Amino acid sequence: MYRTFNNGFLRLEHINQEVTLCGWVQKMRDLGGMTFVDLRDRYGTTQLVFNMEINSKICELARQMGREYVVQVKGKVVKRSAPNKNIPTGQIEVEVSDLKILNKSKNPPFTIEDETDGGDDLRMQYRYLDLRRSVIQKKIILRSEISFYTRSFLKKEGFLEVETPVLIKSTPEGARDFIVPSRLNQGKFYALPQSPQTFKQLLMVSGFDKYYQIVKCFRDEDFRSDRQPEFTQIDCEMSFVDMNDILTTFESLIADILFKTKGVRIGTIPRITYDQSIRDYGTDKPDIRFEMKIKNLTNICKGNQFPLFDQADTILGIVVPGAAGLSRKKIDSLIDWVKRPQIGATGMIYCKFNHLDTYKSSVDKYFNTDDLASWKEFCEANDGDLLLILAGKEKQTINAMGQLRIEVADRMGLRDPNLYKPIWVTDFPLFDFDEENKTFHAMHHPFTSPKEEDIELLVSHPQAVKANAYDMALNGTEIGGGSIRIHDRKLQNQIFNLLGFTNEQAYEQFGFLMEAFEYGAPPHGGIAFGLDRICAVIEGVDSIRDFIAFPKNNSGRDIMLDAPSKIHDDQLKELGL
Amino acid sequence: MYRTFNNGFLRLEHINQEVTLCGWVQKMRDLGGMTFVDLRDRYGTTQLVFNMEINSKICELARQMGREYVVQVKGKVVKRSAPNKNIPTGQIEVEVSDLKILNKSKNPPFTIEDETDGGDDLRMQYRYLDLRRSVIQKKIILRSEISFYTRSFLKKEGFLEVETPVLIKSTPEGARDFIVPSRLNQGKFYALPQSPQTFKQLLMVSGFDKYYQIVKCFRDEDFRSDRQPEFTQIDCEMSFVDMNDILTTFESLIADILFKTKGVRIGTIPRITYDQSIRDYGTDKPDIRFEMKIKNLTNICKGNQFPLFDQADTILGIVVPGAAGLSRKKIDSLIDWVKRPQIGATGMIYCKFNHLDTYKSSVDKYFNTDDLASWKEFCEANDGDLLLILAGKEKQTINAMGQLRIEVADRMGLRDPNLYKPIWVTDFPLFDFDEENKTFHAMHHPFTSPKEEDIELLVSHPQAVKANAYDMALNGTEIGGGSIRIHDRKLQNQIFNLLGFTNEQAYEQFGFLMEAFEYGAPPHGGIAFGLDRICAVIEGVDSIRDFIAFPKNNSGRDIMLDAPSKIHDDQLKELGL
Secondary structure, eight states: OOOSSOTTOOOGGGTTOEEEEEEEEEEEEEETTEEEEEEEETTEEEEEEEETTTOHHHHHHHHTOOTTOEEEEEEEEEEOSSOOTTSTTTTEEEEEEEEEEEEOBOOOSSOOSSSOOOOHHHHHHTHHHHTTSHHHHHHHHHHHHHHHHHHHHHHHTTOEEOOOOSSEEOOTTOTTOOEEEOSSSTTOEEEOOSOSHHHHHHHHHTTOOEEEEEEEEEOOSOOOTTOOSEEEEEEEEEESOOHHHHHHHHHHHHHHHHHHHHOOOOOSOOEEEHHHHHHHHSSSSOOOSSOOOOEEOHHHHOSSSOHHHHTOSEEEEEEETTOTTOOHHHHHHHHHHHTSTTTOOSOOEEEEEOGGGOEEETTTTTOOHHHHHHHHHHHTOOTTOEEEEEEESHHHHHHHHHHHHHHHHHHHTOSOTTOOOEEEEEOOBSEEEETTTTEEEESSOTTBOBOGGGTTHHHHOGGGOBBSEEEEEETTEEEEEEEEBOOOHHHHHHHHHHTTOOHHHHHHHHHHHHHHTTBTOOOEEEEEEEHHHHHHHHHTOSOSGGGSSSOOOTTSOBTTTTBSBOOOHHHHHHTTO | OOOSSOTTOOOGGGTTOEEEEEEEEEEEEEETTEEEEEEEETTEEEEEEEETTTOHHHHHHHHTOOTTOEEEEEEEEEEOSSOOTTSTTTTEEEEEEEEEEEEOBOOOSSOOSSSOOOOHHHHHHTHHHHTTSHHHHHHHHHHHHHHHHHHHHHHHTTOEEOOOOSSEEOOTTOTTOOEEEOSSSTTOEEEOOSOSHHHHHHHHHTTOOEEEEEEEEEOOSOOOTTOOSEEEEEEEEEESOOHHHHHHHHHHHHHHHHHHHHOOOOOSOOEEEHHHHHHHHSSSSOOOSSOOOOEEOHHHHOSSSOHHHHTOSEEEEEEETTOTTOOHHHHHHHHHHHTSTTTOOSOOEEEEEOGGGOEEETTTTTOOHHHHHHHHHHHTOOTTOEEEEEEESHHHHHHHHHHHHHHHHHHHTOSOTTOOOEEEEEOOBSEEEETTTTEEEESSOTTBOBOGGGTTHHHHOGGGOBBSEEEEEETTEEEEEEEEBOOOHHHHHHHHHHTTOOHHHHHHHHHHHHHHTTBTOOOEEEEEEEHHHHHHHHHTOSOSGGGSSSOOOTTSOBTTTTBSBOOOHHHHHHTTO
8 A cells, every 4th residue: 555645635634644645746945944836637636745854864865856856755734834735635735754656766857747849749759748647637537527427428329339249341342431341261351340321230230239348449530630540429219219319418428428427407409400510600500699690681782883792602790799880900800800711702791770770881982870770680680790691602601601600600709618509501413523524422321211291202302302310519519419220221222323333332231230121120210429529529529539538639649658659670571461 | 200119119109100110021921911010229129010901002112122222111000900919019910001111231141140150251241230139239229328327427526537648658578568650750659558557557656546437458469369469448446445445336337237237236345365366276266156166185185195186286176066967978077177288287087975975986996995084084074075186286286177167167067147246356566487488477466456465475485475455356357457556666666677678677667657757647547347258258259349349359350350461562562671
C-alpha cells in the first residue's frame, strides 16, 4: 500500500491524522526555514510542508527535488494558516515526517500547467506529458464518463453490447478502406471497418433485437483538422421499430448524457424535416440556440431594376436583432467574410431599421423607405434590427446564408456555450444527385429505406424520394444520424440498381447481407453517434483531438510513436508484398 | 410502435388484455380447425392460436406461413387449456385477431433449434441464422453482461476507461503483428496492437492512476482451435500499487462476475507461487476443484533395480481416490493416453491399494508389499485408492503428470462444472531460458519487474530471478495475468540487455516509453484478462468461438464474409504495393 489517500481528498476533518500520499511535484517554494511543495495527482493537489527546524534531513532531501519528481510522503494533516479557497484541499496542509523519492524527472520540455508554453508539435511528441495537464485529463475523464453513462442507459433500455469484427472483407467500393494483408492467406487482404453497418443489420436478422457497441471505425482519407483515421462511434440498432421509436429512445440518451455531465435538462428535442432545416437555417445541422431564421425575400425584393436581385434565383435575408447600430467597419468585415471562396457570395446587402423609421440600406439607390418597410414587415424585424441579404444561385445562396447566420451569431455572442439545444432533422432525401455524372449516390447509405409514401417515386422521380433518415445536431454540429433500413430484398435490389450497382457488384459487396434478407429479416433501424464529436460539442470546443488520448495529426501520423513507419523487408516478404 | 410486449413477457395476469406481438415463426401445428404457432424472439416464445371458426381468413393466411417468417399479430391473451410448464409464458396463449406477415423466409439450411442438424461449416456460413439459436444467443448475452458487470465494477473502483489507438507503430520484433499500409504515407505501415501494453504504461506516466479498457487485440499467428486473430482483453493498469493491491482489486472483480452470472460466492482466492504450482499440479494453471496433488516419489522409489525408476531424473505420482477397483481395460487406456506424443511418457506404473492390505502394482516384480506400503504412507493414500506413477526426465515428467492429473479427473468426473475455483499463481520466473540458443526470453514481457530481493541475481544467476508477475487460473484455464512493471529506466535497460536487445533495438521499439520513464514514472502494474476465455470457462466449455458473434475459423477466415479476399489491382497500386 503506497498511500492512504489521494491528493484531492483531505479536508479540515482529517486534521491530526497521519497520512501517506503519493504524487508528482507540481511546484516548490523555498521560504528559508520552510519548503512548500504542491503534490499533484489526477484527483487534486495537496500542499506539503517541510520544516528545517523539525526535520532538517527530510527538508534538505525535499530541496533536491525538481518539478515532476514522483514522491511518497508520510506526515500529519494540519490546518493551513493561510487557506487557499481555490482548491478543495486548501484548508489543510501535510507536515511531512518522511519522504521517499520514488522516481526522478528530467526537466519537462514544456510546463505541466493549464496554460502551457508547449507548442502543438512538441506536446504531441510528448503526449504522455501533455496528458498530465489537468485541462486535458478532464477531457479524457469526460469521455470516459460519457461512455459509461451511455452504456448504463442502453443496458437499462435492454440493449446488448455485441462486438463485431475488426478484420472484415475488403470491398471493391472500399477505396477508403484500410486494408490488412493476411500472412496465412497470402495475396489476400482483410479490411478495417468504416462502420459496423452490415454486422448490426445481420444482428437484427439474428434476432438480437437491440444492439449497441462503442466501437472504433476506420477511414483512410485525406485528413481535415477535425478528422482522425480512427474514430469512435456509439453504434446502435433496433428491431420492430419505426422512426419515432428510435428518436424517442435516443433523445433520452442524449438528455441523460447532458444532465449527468452538465446538469442540463433539455426537455423534448424538436424535430424538423430536412427541407425545413435548409429553408430556415441554410444547413442540415442547425444551431437553434438563437432564432435568426432565414427569410426568403426572392419575391419581395425583385423588380426594382436592381440587377443583383433581378438576376438572382434566390434572395435570402436574416434579421440580426438589435444590430442596427453596427459600425460600417464591422459590416464591411462581414462583407469581406461572405466573399471568401469558402462562402462564395459576390456581396452582401444590408438594411438598418433604425429607430424613428430612419431606415438605411446599402441599396438606397434602388429601394425607398416604403420598400424597406415592406421588407421589415415581411421579416418581422423590429426597430433597431439589422437585415442582411444575400442573393444568387439557389443552392450556393442557401449555403452561404446558413454560414453567415452562424458567423454573425458568433460575432454577436449569440452562441451561448452554456446552452445545449439538440434538434432532430428528419426526412432527408434518399439520393444525392451528381449533376456532373448524372448518377445517384446514397445520401446516408444504400440500406436506408425510402418513405413508404414515396416508394412509387423511385421509378418516376428518384430525386424527390425522401428517406426514413434522421440526424441529430447539437449546437450546430451533427453528432449522430441513422435511418430505418430496408428489410425487403426486392426493394434493396431496386435501390442498388438506382445507385448503379450491377447485381454482380451488389452481390460481391453485400452478398451475405442480401442473402440474409431471404431468411426473415425484421423491420429494423438504427443510429450512430460520434463519441469524439459529442465530447467536443459538450465541452464547446471545435477540435475532437484533445478527447483522444493518443490522437494522430492531420497527416494521419502519430508523432509520439513515429507511426506509420517503414517495416523490414523480410516482414514484407513474409506477407508476400 | 410494432409491438406492445415481447414474447417472453405474458403471464396469467395479462389474461383478456389486447396485445400486439412480433417475432419469428418457430413452429406450426395444424389441428384441423385450429392452428398453433410458436412465436419467437430473444426474450422467449409465445403460443398463438388461429381459429378457423372465429376468423377463417386470418387462419388461412397463417397456414401459408413457414418457419422463420416474421410476423406481427394482434390478439387477446387467454388461458391455455393445457399449460406448458417448461416455458415462462406456458400458462397463456394469444388468440389472434389480426395477422401481418412482415417478411417471408426461405427454408433455413439447418433447423433453428438448440439441437441443430447443421454442421460447423454450414453454421459458420450462415452465422446470422446460427445466432438465432437460443443456445448461442445466451452465450452472446452472457458476454454482454460480463462486459457490463466489469465496467460497472471498475467504474465504482475509480478506473477510467481510456481508448488506446488501433493503428500503431510496427516494430521489427513484431513478426506476429498485422500491418496496415498507409495510403497517405506511401511505403509506410501501421501495425495493429497485440495488446495496449505500452499505452497503458504511458497512461500511468501521465497520471491517470487507474485505467481500464475492454479492447480488441490482434495476433497474426498460426491459429489453433481456440485462438482467434482478433480477441478481446479486459485490460487494466494502476499506479502506486504493489502486487497485493492488484490481486485484491481483481479478485473482487472475478468474484463479482461469478456472483452476478452464476450466483456463486467464491470467498478469498488462494495464492500459490509458480514453483509450488508446478510442484503440486504440474502446471501453472492448476484446476483446484479437486485435490490429487502430485507427490514426488523420486527418493522413495529408487534403488530397487527397476531400470525405469533408477534411470529417471524424476518419479511422480498422483493418488486417485477410491479408484483401486479400476478395470485393467481402463488403466490400459490411461497408459495408451500418456504414451501419446503430446504427453510423451514412455509408460505408466500403477499401484492399487485394495482393502485388507492386498496391494497390487504393475511392478510387483521389483517392489514387495512393504515397498508399496511405504509409497502409500508417503502419498497419504487410503485403502481403495489408486496410485499412478510416471518417471523420466524432470520437465517432461512434471508436464505429463500435470496433464494426467486433469485427464484422470475428467474420466473420474472430478471436475464439477458447477464449482468455480480461481487461484492466483505468483512469482513466475522473470526469464525463460532457451537451452538451444542460450538466450533469455521474457516470460511475461520485457517490462515485468523482478522481485526486489532478486535484483542482485540479475548479474550472477538470471535464471533464478523471480518476477512480480501473476496469473489467475479458473478451473484449470488461465484467464488473466499481469505484473508490476519496471518504472526505473536503468533497470529497464539492464533487462533489455539481458534479453539481447541492443540499445538501438530497444530504442527503435520502445523509445517513447523509455523516454517517458525519464519524466517521473510512478510505480505501477496491471493485469489483462481474456474476455472470450472468461466467458468460455464460466460456461464450462472449451471453445471461445461461440462467445464471439462473428468468429473466424482455424485458418483465420470468416466464411460468411469470405474474408480475407483478393483486392483490386488499382487499390493495391494506390497503396503503393
